Amino acid sequence: MTVVRIDEARGLAVCADGSGTEADVETALVERVAVGDALLVHAGVAIAALEPGEVGA
Amino acid sequence: MKFVDEFRDPALGRAVAGEILSLVEPGRHYKVMEVCGGHTHSIYKYGVDDLLPSNVELVHGPGCPVCVIPMGRVDDGIALAHEDVIFTCFGDMMRVPGSNGTLLDAKAAGADVRMVYSPLDALRIAKENPDREVVFFAIGFETTAPSTALTLKRARAEGIRNFSCMCSHVTIVPPLRALLESPDLRLDGFIGPGHVSTVVGARPFEFIPADYQKPVVIAGFEPLDILQSIAMILRQIADGRCEVENQYKRVVPYDGNLRALEVMQEVFELRPHFEWRGLGFISHSGLKLSEAYADLDAERRFSVPGVRVADPKACQCGEVLKGVIKPWECKVFGTACTPERPIGTCMVSSEGACAAYYNFGRFAREREVV
Numbered sequence: 001m002t003v004v005r006i007d008e009a010r011g012l013a014v015c016a017d018g019s020g021t022e023a024d025v026e027t028a029l030v031e032r033v034a035v036g037d038a039l040l041v042h043a044g045v046a047i048a049a050l051e052p053g054e055v056g057a
Numbered sequence: 058m059k060f061v062d063e064f065r066d067p068a069l070g071r072a073v074a075g076e077i078l079s080l081v082e083p084g085r086h087y088k089v090m091e092v093c094g095g096h097t098h099s100i101y102k103y104g105v106d107d108l109l110p111s112n113v114e115l116v117h118g119p120g121c122p123v124c125v126i127p128m129g130r131v132d133d134g135i136a137l138a139h140e141d142v143i144f145t146c147f148g149d150m151m152r153v154p155g156s157n158g159t160l161l162d163a164k165a166a167g168a169d170v171r172m173v174y175s176p177l178d179a180l181r182i183a184k185e186n187p188d189r190e191v192v193f194f195a196i197g198f199e200t201t202a203p204s205t206a207l208t209l210k211r212a213r214a215e216g217i218r219n220f221s222c223m224c225s226h227v228t229i230v231p232p233l234r235a236l237l238e239s240p241d242l243r244l245d246g247f248i249g250p251g252h253v254s255t256v257v258g259a260r261p262f263e264f265i266p267a268d269y270q271k272p273v274v275i276a277g278f279e280p281l282d283i284l285q286s287i288a289m290i291l292r293q294i295a296d297g298r299c300e301v302e303n304q305y306k307r308v309v310p311y312d313g314n315l316r317a318l319e320v321m322q323e324v325f326e327l328r329p330h331f332e333w334r335g336l337g338f339i340s341h342s343g344l345k346l347s348e349a350y351a352d353l354d355a356e357r358r359f360s361v362p363g364v365r366v367a368d369p370k371a372c373q374c375g376e377v378l379k380g381v382i383k384p385w386e387c388k389v390f391g392t393a394c395t396p397e398r399p400i401g402t403c404m405v406s407s408e409g410a411c412a413a414y415y416n417f418g419r420f421a422r423e424r425e426v427v
Contacts (some may be wrong), residue, residue, distance in 0.1 A: 012377055017366070018061070023174070024177070026177060026207055027312055028207055028316070028320075029203055029207070029315075029317045029320070029355065030315045030316075040252070040255060040308050042200050042201060042204065042252060043147075043174070043175045043176065043197070043200075043201045043204035043205075044174060044175025044176070044177045044178065044204055045172060045175070045177075045204040045207055047200065047252070047255050047256055047308075047317060048255045048308040048309075048312055048314065050308060
């Protein structure tokens with residue numbers, strides 16, 4: 001999912017999937033995230049951040 | 058779409074299939090287990106097995122979180138749902154048959170059972186219903202367990218006292234060891250579980266080459282990821298090597314997600330034994346809440362029957378989960394047992410091998426050499 005905006009008050013990131021559906025995502029388990037970052041999200045929690053440079057690794 | 062399209066390129070797929078063909082020894086049969094149900098789903102969704110030579114057989118492993126939950130545990134959940142609580146669980150779990158119906162049946166009979174996408178949704182329900190007890194039925198491997206752990210930490214931090222968790226999380230290494238010890242199965246290598254490895258890393262799988270001399274390749278979930286992983290396993294075999302390799306480096310660090318491991322360590326502890334559907338009791342394979350979080354443990358807050366229930370006689374999920382039979386070899390596959398009316402767990406979840414075969418039309422057939 002891609003980070004659309006950061007909800008600092010709730011400590012969550014609002015992320016959108018490929019179809020544009022948005023969901024609240026807990027980001028405590030990954031490094032600081034920014035709008036536009038791609039996250040691997042499982043059960044509402046980001047368990048990894050994908051670095052664009054790592055594609056194809 | 059980024060991170061997806063580049064891993065579904067047909068020309069590259071054909072090239073890797075050609076590489077696989079060049080790596081196999083004619084006359085030798087190769088059995089490779091994909092541990093994770095997500096891989097099983099991708100393999101049949103994209104027809105990955107159609108690109109393999111006939112002497113490379115994919116065997117489906119026990120890594121489907123819903124499939125491995127035994128009937129007694131479902132019955133415990135249903136019993137809890139009939140207490141005056143809001144009982145929350147993932148959607149798949151609602152359709153898993155216990156000995157007397159499913160959680161959906163319990164809902165139809167008046168129990169307040171609600172589907173959630175995440176344990177955080179269950180916590181939100183608890184906040185919105187301060188006069189009701191809210192229980193989350195937590196299932197899943199190490200991929201999902203951090204989400205439950207973070208939710209429990211959040212419940213503690215926010216002082217939400219009407220929330221508790223019935224913890225049925227499991228860990229991936231003990232069943233793999235049990236399978237490797239099983240005389241039923243002779244495997245040549247493993248496609249390692251990508252998303253579990255995002256959390257635990259690749260290191261916990263080192264025992265497979267060290268103790269059992271089998272290659273392991275941690276794999277992503279797109280068709281090219283899986284094809285490339287099979288090629289990497291076959292190359293290890295051809296070279297006479299066995300080691301843990303990481304094909305899914307774009308999200309799997311070799312040591313895993315240290316923050317996730319830390320939060321799991323704080324919130325959970327290993328159960329001495331946990332029962333797996335079809336695999337029986339496996340030592341140190343299940344998680345329960347640690348003493349520090351005991352007050353949020355639904356099994357301590359409520360009375361749970363905890364009765365062991367044998368699997369239905371007609372159902373062969375156990376053999377499917379161990380990779381001993383293919384789904385279509387089960388006598389009720391596609392007849393009495395379908396995704397609409399499942400008898401066994403493997404037909405319920407989209408990650409279940411039976412559902413993957415059924416949904417993508419793999420009933421019974423011989424494969425041809427590419």
